[in-house]
Amino acid sequence: xxxxTQLDSQVPVFEEAPVELRCNYSSSVSVYLFWxxxxxxQGLQLLLKYLSGSTLVKGIxxxxxEFNKSQTSFHLRKPSVHISDTAEYFCAVSDSNxxxxxxxxxxxxxx
Amino acid sequence: xxxxxxxxxxxxxxxxKPVTLSCSQTLNHNVMYWYQQKSSxxxxxxxxxxxxxxxxxxxxxxxxQSRRPNTSFCFLDIRSPGLGDAAMYLCATxxxxxxxxxxxxxxxxxxxxxxx
Numbered sequence: 438x439x440x441x442t443q444l445d446s447q448v449p450v451f452e453e454a455p456v457e458l459r460c461n462y463s464s465s466v467s468v469y470l471f472w473x474x475x476x477x478x479q480g481l482q483l484l485l486k487y488l489s490g491s492t493l494v495k496g497i498x499x500x501x502x503e504f505n506k507s508q509t510s511f512h513l514r515k516p517s518v519h520i521s522d523t524a525e526y527f528c529a530v531s532d533s534n535x536x537x538x539x540x541x542x543x544x545x546x547x548x
Numbered sequence: 549x550x551x552x553x554x555x556x557x558x559x560x561x562x563x564x565k566p567v568t569l570s571c572s573q574t575l576n577h578n579v580m581y582w583y584q585q586k587s588s589x590x591x592x593x594x595x596x597x598x599x600x601x602x603x604x605x606x607x608x609x610x611x612x613q614s615r616r617p618n619t620s621f622c623f624l625d626i627r628s629p630g631l632g633d634a635a636m637y638l639c640a641t642x643x644x645x646x647x648x649x650x651x652x653x654x655x656x657x658x659x660x661x662x663x664x
Contacts, residue, residue: 471652480552480638480655481591488651527590529653535603536581536642536653538590 439464439530443539451547452520458513458542460528470511471529471536472502481527487511498522518546551575554639554656561629561663569624569659571639579644580622581653582614585636597622598644626661634663 444459462468469488473481485496492504502513511528523546528539552573561567571580578599583591595604597616611633613625626633637660640653 473655478636478658478660480554480657481640481653482655483652486652531652535593535596536640537593540590541588543588 439466439468439532439537441528441530441537441539443526443528443542445542446540447543447545449545449547450518453517455516456514456518456522456544458526458528458544460511460513460539462509462511462528462530464530464532466532469531470502470504471531472496472500472511472513473527473529473538474498475525475527475541477524484513484526518544520546520548522546552639552641552654552656554637554659556659557657559659559661561626561661563630563663564628567626567629567661569626569637569639569661571622571624571656572620573639573641573654574620575641575643575654576619577641577643577654578619579642580616581638581640581642582612582622582624583638583640585638585658587635591638594624629661629663631663634661636660 442461450456471486472484475481484500485494487494487504495501500515526542555570581596582594585591594608615623636658638658639656642653643651
């Protein structure tokens with residue numbers, strides 16, 4: 438079975454600074470990787486996904502992530518964050534049957 | 549717009565009183581999921597349907613049941629809610645592509661359940 442580890446539970450950062458949210462996964466089969474964002478009292482919204490092809494994936498709101506098979510990682514990055522990026526971010530992995538989520542990283546952007 | 553809709557957004561129920569949460573989708577996806585998300589935690593998969601095939605997670609309590617009468621609708625029934633069942637319940641769908649589930653899941657806004 439696959440699993441996901443998000444290494445940081447909270448990441449505080451100042452506005453316009455770069456940010457990286459870390460995600461590592463484990464699986465015995467080929468996987469498909471996702472990053473979702475959740476605003477308070479809302480469902481999850483897809484930021485980006487890796488299914489195959491280029492290992493650098495660009496998503497919405499200026500986010501990107503890089504799939505690294507040798508390091509089993511899928512870290513999320515943004516070169517310059519805004520106050521509105523404050524939210525919970527979930528990394529997820531899907532193999533043949535279902536989707537599993539990491540514990541989440543709370544990104545707080547300070548002015 | 550095609551979407552996943554959960555009703556109600558907020559539900560208050562009494563301890564031990566059965567409650568049903570509903571989810572509908574206009575995406576025509578063949579896979580539907582129910583997740584439970586407690587405060588500051590990751591969504592936890594309760595069960596999912598692949599078409600009419602029901603897949604229960606091993607650690608989902610018997611207190612939780614689900615029904616999918618057709619492609620568009622899915623219900624979560626909690627037979628005897630306890631205080632520990634208070635959470636956000638998320639419904640999601642995915643395309644499934646006739647085999648392994650590899651496409652992303654589309655989520656509804658969630659139903660926040662309070663047990664009093």
